[in-house]
Amino acid sequence: MPLIKCENLHLHYDKTPVVHNVSFEVEEGDFVSIVGENGTGKSTLVKGILGLIKNADGKVIFDGISKNEIGYLPQQTSVQKDFPASVYEVVMSAFQNKSFPFYKKSQKQLADENIKLLGIENIRKKSYMDLSGGQQQRVLLARALCATKKLLILDEPITGLDPVVTAEFYELISELHKEKGLTILMVSHDVKRAVESSDKILHMDKKVLFFGKTEDYIKTEYFNKMTGGNENA
Amino acid sequence: MLETVSSMFSYDFMVRAIVVGILVSLCAALLGVSLVLKRYSMIGDGLSHVGFGALSIALAMNVAPLVVSIPVVVIAAFLLLRISENSKIKGDSAIAIISSSALAIGIIVTSLTTGMNLDINSYMFGSILAISESDVWLSVILTVIVLVLFVLFYNKIFAVTFDENFAKAVGTKTNIYNMLIAVLAAITIVVGMRMMGALLISSLIIFPSLTSMRVFKSFRSVVISSAIISVVCFIIGITVSFLYPVPAGPSIVITNLIAFLIFWLVGKIKR
Ligand SMILES: Nc1ncnc2c1ncn2[C@@H]1O[C@H](COP(=O)(O)OP(=O)(O)OP(=O)(O)O)[C@@H](O)[C@H]1O
Ligand SMILES: [Mg+2]
Numbered sequence: 298m299p300l301i302k303c304e305n306l307h308l309h310y311d312k313t314p315v316v317h318n319v320s321f322e323v324e325e326g327d328f329v330s331i332v333g334e335n336g337t338g339k340s341t342l343v344k345g346i347l348g349l350i351k352n353a354d355g356k357v358i359f360d361g362i363s364k365n366e367i368g369y370l371p372q373q374t375s376v377q378k379d380f381p382a383s384v385y386e387v388v389m390s391a392f393q394n395k396s397f398p399f400y401k402k403s404q405k406q407l408a409d410e411n412i413k414l415l416g417i418e419n420i421r422k423k424s425y426m427d428l429s430g431g432q433q434q435r436v437l438l439a440r441a442l443c444a445t446k447k448l449l450i451l452d453e454p455i456t457g458l459d460p461v462v463t464a465e466f467y468e469l470i471s472e473l474h475k476e477k478g479l480t481i482l483m484v485s486h487d488v489k490r491a492v493e494s495s496d497k498i499l500h501m502d503k504k505v506l507f508f509g510k511t512e513d514y515i516k517t518e519y520f521n522k523m524t525g526g527n528e529n530a
Numbered sequence: 531m532l533e534t535v536s537s538m539f540s541y542d543f544m545v546r547a548i549v550v551g552i553l554v555s556l557c558a559a560l561l562g563v564s565l566v567l568k569r570y571s572m573i574g575d576g577l578s579h580v581g582f583g584a585l586s587i588a589l590a591m592n593v594a595p596l597v598v599s600i601p602v603v604v605i606a607a608f609l610l611l612r613i614s615e616n617s618k619i620k621g622d623s624a625i626a627i628i629s630s631s632a633l634a635i636g637i638i639v640t641s642l643t644t645g646m647n648l649d650i651n652s653y654m655f656g657s658i659l660a661i662s663e664s665d666v667w668l669s670v671i672l673t674v675i676v677l678v679l680f681v682l683f684y685n686k687i688f689a690v691t692f693d694e695n696f697a698k699a700v701g702t703k704t705n706i707y708n709m710l711i712a713v714l715a716a717i718t719i720v721v722g723m724r725m726m727g728a729l730l731i732s733s734l735i736i737f738p739s740l741t742s743m744r745v746f747k748s749f750r751s752v753v754i755s756s757a758i759i760s761v762v763c764f765i766i767g768i769t770v771s772f773l774y775p776v777p778a779g780p781s782i783v784i785t786n787l788i789a790f791l792i793f794w795l796v797g798k799i800k801r
Contacts, residue, residue: 344695347698347699348698348699349695349698349699363701364700364701365700365701367699367700369696369699369700371693371695371696371699374693374695374696376692376693377567377569379743380567380692381743381746381747381748381749381751381752382688382692382748382749383747383748383749383750385748386688386692386748386749386750387692387693389685390685390688390689390692390693390696390697391700392685393685393686393689393697393700393702394700394701394702397682397685398681398682398683398684398685399685400685422748423747424747424748427747440696444700450699
């Protein structure tokens with residue numbers, strides 16, 4: 298049984314169709330990358346899967362995972378500029394739906410572990426808004442990791458990250474996939490890196506242009522086009 | 531100093547004003563952090579004007595003011611929240627229409643029934659004499675409920691204020707918590723309005739959090755420090771209004787302004 302199953306999913310913004318008839322599945326243990334040009338509905342699809350946007354038609358079925366067990370890393374947070382929040386507070390908010398009224402000791406330990414794993418111990422007391430783009434991303438990844446033991450849904454940011462940070466990020470995700478056995482669904486803006494790290498590719502332009510194994514994807518015209526046509530498959 | 535304190539506490543109305551005032555200042559400061567960060571400050575303003583309208587109608591009909599105005603303002607809170615969520619651009623003007631209409635209704639009702647400008651003055655700018663014996667228990671109970679709910683839902687309130695999309699993604703019913711914040715603010719505003727005045731109560735919500743954000747950088751430190759700032763400013767402000775012939779509301783607002791300027795300066799220097 299797939300962990301996530303999208304069936305003929307349609308998503309609109311005020312009647313403007315943005316995602317059209319998308320069907321695909323994410324099996325447990327998969328690393329699926331979503332690729333496509335800017336503005337082709339990748340983030341929208343992710344939001345639709347998470348239920349942040351109501352679907353106009355079709356279904357998203359989760360199997361063997363409940364809503365509060367998903368780790369989500371948004372492309373951009375809507376957080377305003379001088380929001381007072383420490384790194385630790387942001388990471389702990391992963392547990393918002395898992396204990397009431399206060400956080401448990403085991404959750405604090407888990408947060409500490411993930412903060413360590415991502416190498417952000419030295420900034421845990423700092424203000425989130427004062428961090429660099431790469432640091433902020435690690436904080437949000439730590440938060441996503443705290444929220445899940447099974448499934449990470451990541452929407453890679455495009456702006457503000459230098460190539461070194463991006464490379465580190467991809468390495469980190471691959472590690473999490475291999476060593477922790479996390480299932481990964483990730484929007485990627487770097488097709489070459491996506492192809493290196495994932496098992497399956499979903500290439501979309503409002504609708505699905507390709508969905509399947511990475512080894513099959515690199516033989517397609519879409520891959521050639523995305524990599525500028527000078528890539529030998 | 532000691533003399534001032536003991537003479538302040540020798541009046542029943544002062545004791546009532548101080549007890550209710552401290553509780554209201556606490557509630558306003560705590561909720562204020564979320565309201566300011568969510569850019570809901572306009573809602574606070576709107577609610578206080580609706581509260582004024584409801585209050586003056588209640589007084590004209592000779593019924594207990596809090597009992598009438600609380601449900602009215604809570605309903606208004608639902609309405610204003612809907613408006614500002616659904617239409618980000620036109621929200622502000624819709625709120626302005628509602629709040630100025632409520633204000634106008636309140637003034638007309640008050641003028642027709644009492645015919646005295648003095649009353650309107652005390653509603654607009656507050657009065658430490660305003661809290662009657664019958665109000666005081668209801669006020670205490672309501673504000674304590676607000677404080678308890680805030681503490682219980684603190685983690686959720688932070689989460690929903692910081693990143694609503696993430697909160698939704700992990701299954702938090704964000705609408706419920708937005709409503710909770712608005713309803714708690716509505717209760718706080720109604721309870722505090724008589725003393726602070728309809729025109730000034732929303733400053734009790736906005737000022738302390740803005741002040742503490744000049745210096746503090748984590749949510750918890752901002753929440754705690756705005757609670758402290760708010761209570762301290764209230765105590766200073768009400769003492770001044772006891773000693774000199776100025777209404778409580780304005781003197782509390784001015785104390786808050788001075789606190790803001792001090793924190794702003796400290797924030798600049800710290801950088
Ligand atoms: N909140 C919104 N309201 C209306 N239209 C939107 C909204 N968000 C996105 N869109 C539109 O929907 C389309 C798809 O946007 P989306 O963000 O899903 O693209 P994307 O594939 O994630 O792009 P990118 O690679 O730049 O992140 C775009 O045309 C965009 O303008
Ligand atoms: Mg996107």
